[in-house]
Amino acid sequence: xxxxxxxxxxxxxxxxxxxxxxxxxxxxxxxxxxxxxxxxxxxxxxxxxxxxxxxxxxxxxxxxxxxxxxxxxxxxxxxxxxxxxxxxxxxxxxxxxxxxxxxxxxxxxxxxxxxxxxxxxxxxxxxxxxxxxxxxxxxxxxxxxxxxxxxxxxxxxxxxxxxxxxxxxxxxxxxxxxxxxxxxxxxxxxxxxxxxxxxxxxxxxxxxxxxxxxxxxxxxxxxxxxxxxxxxxxxxxxxxxxxxxxxxxxxxxxxxxxxxxxxxxxxxxxxxxxxxxxxxxxxxxxxxxxxxxxxxxxxxxxxxxxxxxxxxxxxxxxxxxxxxxxxxxxxxxxxxxxxxxxxxxxxxxxxxxxxxxxxxxxxxxxxxxxxxxxxxxxxxxxxxxxxxxxxxxxxxxxxxxxxxxxxxxxxxxxxxxxxxxxxxxxxxxxxxxxxxxxxxxxxxxxxxxxxxxxxxxxxxxxxxxxxxxxxxxxxxxxxxxxxxxxxxxxxxxxxxxxxxxxxxxxxxxxxxxxxxxxxxxxxxxxxxxxxxxxxxxxxxxxxxxxxxxxxxxxxxxxxxxxxxxxxxxxxxxxxxxxxxxxxxxxxxxxxxxxxxxxxxxxxxxxxxxxxxxxxxxxxxxxxxxxxxxxxxxxxxxxxxxxxxxxxxxxxxxxxxxxxxxxxxxxxxxxxxxxxxxxxxxxxxxxxxxxxxxxxxxxxxxxxxxxxxxxxxxxxxxx
Numbered sequence: 244x245x246x247x248x249x250x251x252x253x254x255x256x257x258x259x260x261x262x263x264x265x266x267x268x269x270x271x272x273x274x275x276x277x278x279x280x281x282x283x284x285x286x287x288x289x290x291x292x293x294x295x296x297x298x299x300x301x302x303x304x305x306x307x308x309x310x311x312x313x314x315x316x317x318x319x320x321x322x323x324x325x326x327x328x329x330x331x332x333x334x335x336x337x338x339x340x341x342x343x344x345x346x347x348x349x350x351x352x353x354x355x356x357x358x359x360x361x362x363x364x365x366x367x368x369x370x371x372x373x374x375x376x377x378x379x380x381x382x383x384x385x386x387x388x389x390x391x392x393x394x395x396x397x398x399x400x401x402x403x404x405x406x407x408x409x410x411x412x413x414x415x416x417x418x419x420x421x422x423x424x425x426x427x428x429x430x431x432x433x434x435x436x437x438x439x440x441x442x443x444x445x446x447x448x449x450x451x452x453x454x455x456x457x458x459x460x461x462x463x464x465x466x467x468x469x470x471x472x473x474x475x476x477x478x479x480x481x482x483x484x485x486x487x488x489x490x491x492x493x494x495x496x497x498x499x500x501x502x503x504x505x506x507x508x509x510x511x512x513x514x515x516x517x518x519x520x521x522x523x524x525x526x527x528x529x530x531x532x533x534x535x536x537x538x539x540x541x542x543x544x545x546x547x548x549x550x551x552x553x554x555x556x557x558x559x560x561x562x563x564x565x566x567x568x569x570x571x572x573x574x575x576x577x578x579x580x581x582x583x584x585x586x587x588x589x590x591x592x593x594x595x596x597x598x599x600x601x602x603x604x605x606x607x608x609x610x611x612x613x614x615x616x617x618x619x620x621x622x623x624x625x626x627x628x629x630x631x632x633x634x635x636x637x638x639x640x641x642x643x644x645x646x647x648x649x650x651x652x653x654x655x656x657x658x659x660x661x662x663x664x665x666x667x668x669x670x671x672x673x674x675x676x677x678x679x680x681x682x683x684x685x686x687x688x689x690x691x692x693x694x695x696x697x698x699x700x701x702x703x704x705x706x707x708x709x710x711x712x713x714x715x716x717x718x719x720x721x722x723x724x725x726x727x728x729x730x731x732x733x734x735x736x737x738x739x740x741x742x743x744x745x746x747x748x749x750x751x752x753x754x755x756x757x758x759x760x761x762x763x764x765x766x767x768x769x770x771x772x773x774x775x776x777x778x779x780x781x782x783x784x785x786x787x788x789x790x791x792x793x794x795x796x797x798x799x800x801x802x803x804x805x806x807x808x809x810x811x812x813x814x815x816x817x818x819x820x821x822x823x824x825x826x827x828x829x830x831x832x833x834x835x836x837x838x839x840x841x842x843x844x845x846x847x848x849x850x851x852x853x854x855x856x857x858x859x860x861x862x863x864x865x866x867x868x869x870x871x872x873x874x875x876x877x878x879x880x881x882x883x884x885x886x887x888x889x890x891x892x893x894x895x896x897x898x899x900x901x902x903x904x905x906x907x908x909x910x911x912x913x914x915x916x917x918x919x920x921x922x923x924x925x926x927x928x929x930x931x932x933x934x935x936x937x938x939x940x941x942x943x944x945x946x947x948x949x950x951x952x953x954x955x956x957x958x959x960x961x
Contacts (some may be wrong), residue, residue: 293567322424326411326435329388331364337408338430339392344369346510348501350487351526352541355626357458358450359393359409360402365483366390367510375502375513377522378486378853380479387481389414395460398449409444410462411435414472414480415507421478422539422871423468440464471549471621477852481549485514486522486566524566527632537638540566546618556766559692559701562593565855569831570874571643572687575604577687579787586615591654591789596646599637606631651793655724663717666800670716673797674804676815680862681870682794682802686874689790691860696809699824699860708810708817719803723791726784736782737761741775748782799933815863821961822865824946827856829882830873836880845932846911861885866900866944869937879938886930887949893957894921897931898948904940908932921952 320474323329326336330477333342341347345366353361361395363638366388368371374382384388393410396402408428415422427442441464445572454470472478482488488505491498500518515521527542537896550557550565560580565574572578575593580586580603588606595601607617608630616622656732658666683690689698694707730736739747739759747769749761759776761769763785791799808815833839833854848854857874861867869881889895898921899905909922937943951957 260601288515310333321417322415322422322437324437326390326426329366329390329413331388331390336434337407339364340958346505346508347492348483348488349490349492350482350545350571351490351524351532352487352528352545353482354546355622355629356393357460357622357624358448358456358626359395359460360406362392362394363482364390364618365510372510373505374514375485375511376850376853378851379484380481380852381483381485381511383416383480383483385416385418387414387416387484391482393460395446395448399451400449400453407446408432408435409446409460410438410442412463412468414468419577421472423472425462425464425468427462438462441467452571461623463621467620479852480544487523487545489518489523490526491522527629527941535632535636535639537566539632540564542632544633546629547580550618553857554852561686561689561692563855567831567853567855569648570686573874574603576640577646577648577793578687579789579792585616586610587787588615591792594637594640594642597638599634602637605630605633605637611734612746613744614740614748632929633701648793650795652791652796652799654792658721658725663720666720667716669796669800670720670803670807674800674807676801676805678798679801679803680815681868681871682798683805684862684868684871686857688794688802691858693786694921696860696863697824707806716803716807719806723799723803726786726788726790734784734785738780739771739776740778740783741771742777745774748785749770750785750891801878809863817863818865821866821948821950821959822861822885823867823885823949823961824861824865825885826859826861826867826872827884828872829854830857830883831855831875832873832877836882837878841906841934842908842913845908845913845934848911849931856884861946862944864946865948866946868944869935869940870943879936881935881937882932883935883945884930884932885947886928888928888960889924889926889957890960891956891958892925893923893955894952895924895955895957895959896952897922897952898918900944900946901940901942903942903956904937905933905935907934907947916925921955924957 272713330342331345332339334340339362341364345364348363348365350363365373366386368386371384371386373384373387376382390411391414392408394408396406397404410428411426413424413426415424425438425441427438428435428443432903442462444460444462445457446460447455450456468478472481485502488501490501492501492504494504502511502514502518503522506514524544525537525541527538530538532538533541533603544566547573548564548566549555551560552558552562555685561578562575568574576596578593580593581590586607586611587603590601590603590606592601593603599605607615609625610616611617611623611625682688694700696707698706716731717949722731734750736748736750741747747761747763749763749766749769752760752762752768754760756773758773759771761771763769791802794802805815810817836844859867859872867883869883870876872881872883897907897917899916902916902919905916907916907919909924911932914922931947933945935945949959949961951959
């Protein structure tokens with residue numbers, strides 16, 4: 244008999260002095276831990292103590308675009324009001340014995356969610372199959388149901404004593420894309436009811452150390468699912484990927500590799516016959532599965548990389564935590580935070596090799612206060628075991644080659660008139676603007692994370708082409724080295740603490756009697772009800788005080804000279820020519836890139852969500868520097884792409900500075916470089932992709948102008 248519904252409760256900038264700004268890094272976390280559930284059908288005894296308390300209202304509103312339609316989508320499925328209606332289990336629901344056609348699974352490493360244990364199941368429409376993908380989430384047929392149940396055993400060391408099921412999160416694939424729906428289990432453990440508003444439940448258990456623990460466990464609302472599962476414009480599953488599924492599972496007939504079992508069961512197609520040929524993530528708790536670094540990187544990837552990647556919500560932080568990342572700086576080594584704030588804990592760098600206690604990363608993993616803790620969503624406790632692993636990883640880390648910061652200029656608490664005069668003299672007499680432009684473009688300086696030049700870059704800070712007005716060179720020096728001394732008008736920040744303890748910091752977009760709207764680098768809008776604000780203070784500059792502290796003094800002098808000359812008549816004047824200034828660089832390149840068919844590879848790029856595209860920008864003369872476009876070049880090959888909008892059909896001309904050593908594709912179709920001067924293009928957003936071999940090219944830059952061909956009615960916007 245169906246149980247009753249459980250209770251529920253539900254600025255534009257004026258000039259370019261505000262330099263390397265930033266964001267409050269969003270290490271958005273995830274949905275659970277990696278304990279193995281009791282065997283199917285295990286007896287459930289006395290439940291853990293549970294008390295429901297009122298849920299907190301959601302404070303952040305973000306727009307998420309619908310997932311583009313995929314093949315095999317034939318039907319529309321609606322969320323069921325009760326979990327039992329999905330037909331996932333047979334027998335008593337609390338036993339979670341999978342029904343016919345329902346496949347249980349597990350992951351090598353999993354998301355941490357306040358020590359909740361998890362059971363996972365997938366159900367496909369009859370006769371349908373999953374399409375294997377090597378690096379991304381698998382391709383599932385419309386109607387797929389992915390279920391993940393969160394529960395707490397009474398005793399973590401003896402799960403047979405019983406457990407309490409708290410919630411089941413359903414991912415349902417409809418024709419319009421994936422949706423997430425949480426279901427809250429009733430007190431009788433006979434069913435779970437859709438709880439789109441979320442819930443908070445007090446739970447208690449006996450931990451591995453034998454100590455009794457308790458915690459208010461938060462069941463997310465339906466919109467919260469988007470915070471972790473949205474990458475770029477796609478809402479997709481996180482766990483069901485080859486590298487996480489490539490492990491043995493204890494089936495009723497014995498252990499077997501999950502990829503092999505799914506293939507033999509007829510629900511997976513395209514997987515390698517030998518699972519050794521498929522990618523495999525380390526199991527972070529298993530010392531035999533990889534080195535300390537491999538296991539630490541596995542934990543960071545599953546818990547953080549859905550946000551901290553080139554396409555994730557925290558992409559502007561510059562901290563990218565996919566296990567495939569090879570650039571130490573992107574992992575946080577001697578990386579200054581893109582934005583200042585309490586989340587740094589007073590520390591200077593995300594990772595200080597050999598010194599975990601001075602690393603922002605470890606500080607945030609150990610923090611629980613809102614605004615400091617990372618991941619910031621999905622947990623309120625510290626996972627002691629993973630913190631110990633990350634601590635050991637940083638402690639054993641050696642300083643990478645080229646990362647010696649001992650000759651950096653350091654931080655300044657103040658500047659005397661004599662120091663200012665000395666700096667100004669050095670800029671005038673020794674500054675090299677050309678070298679300074681190269682410093683500006685370094686990924687480790689992060690200028691483009693906040694600022695734009697001629698429209699290229701992130702529009703969080705002012706466009707650096709804005710005139711200096713009556714500002715002196717001394718003011719520019721202070722703005723770079725003492726960013727809190729004079730924050731440009733329109734870019735003042737506020738710190739807000741709500742009555743529920745949530746902390747926000749950002750620039751005020753708008754404000755009225757009912758709400759305050761802030762913006763930071765990871766969220767375009769943070770809507771906070773005025774009635775919920777408990778404390779509000781003026782904030783500091785979002786630009787960290789140590790933004791250039793690791794740079795040698797001459798680099799800072801050159802950077803200042805470039806900023807002084809930027810936009811002035813001459814070498815660093817930005818013209819109005821229709822030149823591409825914003826690019827994406829494939830970095831790193833696939834290991835087999837030299838052996839692949841180039842046309843097939845480029846055509847398949849829209850489906851290759853496992854690849855990482857990094858933002859890159861043209862110099863003031865409009866040319867992209869190809870040699871320095873990749874952080875850690877693996878070969879002479881570069882793959883870059885750009886987009887332009889055609890608002891009226893017609894012939895479009897693409898003018899390159901040189902065509903030697905390159906191949907080009909328009910919307911995935913190969914184009915003869917000799918035909919680029921007149922291509923018939925229909926309206927819409929178009930994409931040019933270039934594959935360039937620097938060994939076969941004299942000019943190591945790429946400059947691309949796009950405009951209507953002669954006598955063409957076409958209209959183009961860059």
